[in-house]
Amino acid sequence: MTDLTTEQRQAFALASRYPAHVDAARLYGEEFHRDAAGLFRALRARHGAVAPALLEGDLPVWLVLGYREMHYVLTRPELFDRRTPWNALDLIPPDWSLQWILATESVMRSGGEEHERRSTVLHDALAAVNQFELRARCERIADALIDEFAAVGHAELMSQFAQQMPVRVVAWMLGFPLAEGPAVVRDLLILMDYTAEAPAAYGRLLARMHDLIRQRREWPTFDVASRMVHHPLAAPDDQLVEDMQYVVSGGQQPTAYWIGNTLRLLLTDTRFAMTLAGGRRSVGQAMGEVLWEDPPLANLSAYWAARACQMGGYQVQAGDMLVLGIAAAHTDPHIRPDQTTGAGGNQAHLAFGHGTHRCPFPAQELAEVIAETAIEVLLDRLPDLSLAVPADKLRWEESVWFRGLTGLPVVFTPA
Ligand code: HEM
Known part of the structure; x- marks a missing residue:
């Protein structure tokens, strides 16, 4: 393994430990920033309410796109919390600009x-x-x-x-x-x-x-x-x-x-x-x-699975990181079947989060x-x-x- 480049080591780790995340969508870079909402729509069409995704440095996360699923994560502190150590800590590059998530x-x-x-x-x-x-x-x-x-x-x-x-x-x-x-x-x-x-x-x-x-x-x-x-x-x-x-x-x-x-x-x-x-x-x-x-906070970091569980048809392992797509959940067809009409005075948005935190x-x-x-x-x-x-x-x-x-x-x- 010593002759491998950082990228190759990262790709090997993904393939062996996070097979669902091989070739997953990147939540960074030009393509993402050009049309994040379009990417989220495509991810929902392909994966449903939960999609494998990669943060900067190609670090694996589960992106929660569904309103009900997000609600579920935020109201089950025994299953998803802020303290469980991330099982991908060893993959973080030394100069990772998202260190503050963990700090x-x-x-x-x-x-x-x-x-x-x-x-x-x-x-x-x-x-x-x-x-x-x-x-x-x-x-x-x-x-x-x-x-x-x-x-x-x-x-x-x-x-x-x-x-x-x-x-x-x-x-x-x-x-x-x-x-x-x-x-x-x-x-x-x-x-x-x-x-x-x-x-x-x-x-x-x-x-x-x-x-x-x-x-x-x-x-x-x-x-x-x-x-x-x-x-x-x-x-x-x-x-x-x-x-x-x-x-x-x-x-x-x-x-x-x-x-x-x-x-x-x-x-x-x-x-x-x-x-x-x-x-x-x-x-x-x-x-x-x-x-x-x-919503000013479009995606929320970060929760970790305290135990292995099923989410949106995927097997989530203990220590996996979840990113909660607030903006995506707000356009979930299950709660907004007609995307052309506004939400009116409905207060059930998740812009301020939900649950204990x-x-x-x-x-x-x-x-x-x-x-x-x-x-x-x-x-x-x-x-x-x-x-x-x-x-x-x-x-x-x-x-x-x-x-x-x-x-x-x-x-x-x-x-
Ligand atoms: C001066 C204004 C604000 C203050 C002092 C403030 C303070 C806080 C604090 C102390 C928490 C942590 C709660 C906890 O973990 O128990 C929190 C969480 C949060 N705040 Fe605010 N907040 C402000 C404005 C806003 C605004 C304008 C938004 C979005 C529209 C927002 C969205 C959130 C969300 C989504 C969380 C949940 C974070 C999570 O689950 O990690 N906040 N806020």
């Missing part, structure tokens, strides 16, 4: 009683956020961001607005001192870019969280950090830091893309045409439609207030906002996980 030790990776304790702390700390104060703060932050570009008559709304909103609100809500806000914002945005700078930014963020915990232990105030530190079920500091870090970073991209995808819908779909003539559908309706049609309800509400306030303030301030490029020139991020725009250039009358 986190946050609430999201915990299970059983530990998960219950950590998610209760998070739930209680987030649920106590004052909704009036939150909305007022979101308005002020949105106004301040718009002030920076309102006079020039054009803007790129992803980087200048949508990406800036969640981190600013969450940094305030968690309790970072005002003076530290800009540094937290800068480091989080570096982290989200996954560049070579990311590990240093991550280290600085963790150090700031440790400081915040120390301060709030001595001088509690009315912020989320104080409530987490002084909660009767509070975890040791290292776990608290991981969970605070997840609150700041876990909501960042999904909320930013929720804002961006909704603005795109409002600006491109005549049903939402922004005219003063009336009859315009509401921002809330557009946000709800986006959760079905362009679903996005905590107070976090969902928080994200909704941030996104809705941001969009409403923007439309109020710049009522004749329109796209600066044809709609088909807008580009989606080349990510298997997220569904979000790389940019959203707009023009408007300078205000």
Whole structure:
């Protein structure tokens, strides 16, 4: 085996250990990014609700495309969990860019009683956020961001607005001192870019969280950090830091893309045409439609099979990894027989996950207030906002996980 190239070794491992994954669809690369939805349709036609697939590095996973099957995985913690070691760990290339899937030790990776304790702390700390104060703060932050570009008559709304909103609100809500806000914002945005700078930014963020915990232990105030530190079920500091870090970073991209995808819908779909003539559908309706049609988290990583089982006609082995296709499940013909009609006000989407690890309800509400306030303030301030490029020139991020725009250039009358 010593004379084999890395690719040959990988191919040999697939053939001997994961025969169903030989020549499986790749969830990366140009072809995938050109038309992920088309690929998922083809996979559903060929394999049904569960398909063998390959992550970057040709690492084998089961892609769950069916709504019912996804529901099944998310509600059977005894069968699918976050702790079972992956049986393909030895195949991971040393420079694998998806290492973060395995790296986190946050609430999201915990299970059983530990998960219950950590998610209760998070739930209680987030649920106590004052909704009036939150909305007022979101308005002020949105106004301040718009002030920076309102006079020039054009803007790129992803980087200048949508990406800036969640981190600013969450940094305030968690309790970072005002003076530290800009540094937290800068480091989080570096982290989200996954560049070579990311590990240093991550280290600085963790150090700031440790400081915040120390301060709030001595001088509690009315912020989320104080409530987490002084909660009767509070975890040791290292776990608290991981969970605070997840609150700041876990909501960042999904909320930013929720804002961006909704603005795109409002600006491109005549049903939402922004005219003063009336009859315009509401921002809330557009946000709800986006959760079905362009869910910001398009694919969810990762669950592992704790035991061998049958899924969608395939034999899944203990330790196999599953990727949950949220966007694909939303177009499952079993729940959407007529793909041309929208889901209306139906709330049964899986955009916030489901089951024990679903996005905590107070976090969902928080994200909704941030996104809705941001969009409403923007439309109020710049009522004749329109796209600066044809709609088909807008580009989606080349990510298997997220569904979000790389940019959203707009023009408007300078205000
Ligand atoms: C500031 C806003 C947000 C915060 C603070 C937040 C926080 C969290 C936390 C702490 C978890 C982990 C729950 C656990 O494992 O027990 C989580 C999970 C999740 N969140 Fe959010 N979230 C936010 C916004 C969003 C948005 C906008 C979306 C998508 C539309 C979203 C989708 C999800 C999903 C799908 C999960 C489940 C992940 C899984 O099963 O691994 N979140 N969120």
